[in-house]
Amino acid sequence: MNSNEYQNLAARTLIDGPEQPLSVDEVVMLATALALHARLGAFTEKLKKNVLHRHQQYDVADFLDDIGDLEVDLTAICEDKASAPSYLSDRDTMTLWNAIGLLGESSEVAQLLLNYGLEPGRELEIYPDARKEWTKELGDVAWYHAAIATKLGLQMSDIQEANIDKLKKRFPKGFTTEDSVARVDVEPTKDLTQILGQAQQDLAGRVRIEGVGE
Ligand SMILES: [Mg+2]
Missing domain, CATH: 1.10.3410 (putative deoxyguanosinetriphosphate triphosphohydrolase fold)
Known part of the structure; x- marks a missing residue:
């Protein structure tokens, strides 16, 4: 599945507006x-x-x-x-809705890492059950990411391309601290x-x- 196909399938459960206005x-x-x-x-x-x-x-x-x-x-x-x-327009309401969803799901990713416990000197083991949980939570983040893009009329492939272009400019030879400080693209x-x-x-x-x- 490519990113635009994912975006279209994710939009299947994306609603036009809330049942009741906020x-x-x-x-x-x-x-x-x-x-x-x-x-x-x-x-x-x-x-x-x-x-x-x-x-x-x-x-x-x-x-x-x-x-x-x-x-x-x-x-x-x-x-x-x-x-x-x-009132907010339906589009603005749904953008706010999905932004809140993205933040909530990002917090769940952080919580997942905390749940497995980070200990100096011991590498986190990703058991099959844990892989399922990581897949689910990262998928939730991906859904809200796609939902915001759809509501704003952006295509996932364009977003990803722009991101890679930015990183190529910023880090022409891969990550370095110097390039990270210089941020020549911004x-x-x-x-x-x-x-x-x-x-x-x-x-x-x-x-x-x-x-x-x-
Ligand atoms: Mg979740």
Whole structure:
């Protein structure tokens, strides 16, 4: 099966819209979960870059500092329900739905790794039963990935091709720390405050994120 065939088959169970429209409170709760994941994701990315890709010296003291900064400081308040849009379009609702699904399933992959136990000096054994579980969970991630692509009118083969092109530019001779730092294929990224500020603006102020835009 190629990736576009998979995408078409996965769309068999993809619905056009929810049976009941989401209320404003429900949209705000879901958007808050997305914002929390974004915050945690930025922390995880920092660990990836500094611990795995060796961009910068990063020790336990830095880790504890960053964990401290991670205290939940996102407060979702639906302050002005009257002026908030009373509905999302079906497409936007389903994109939000599938993004939440993707984040939930990604967390299940993380949980699976934790369930099998990581121990220094002992390599994880992938027994047949474990292979089944990994196949199932990675499949769940693949389904939501395909669902978002379908809702946004993107083809899996185009997404995969663009990804490989990016990596060929970034790592012409395979992975190196130097190329990972240089990221020649990208403009300098916005910092987290800018990203969250934009997200807040996009949500028309319905989700208030402390420390952003104040
Ligand atoms: Mg799952």
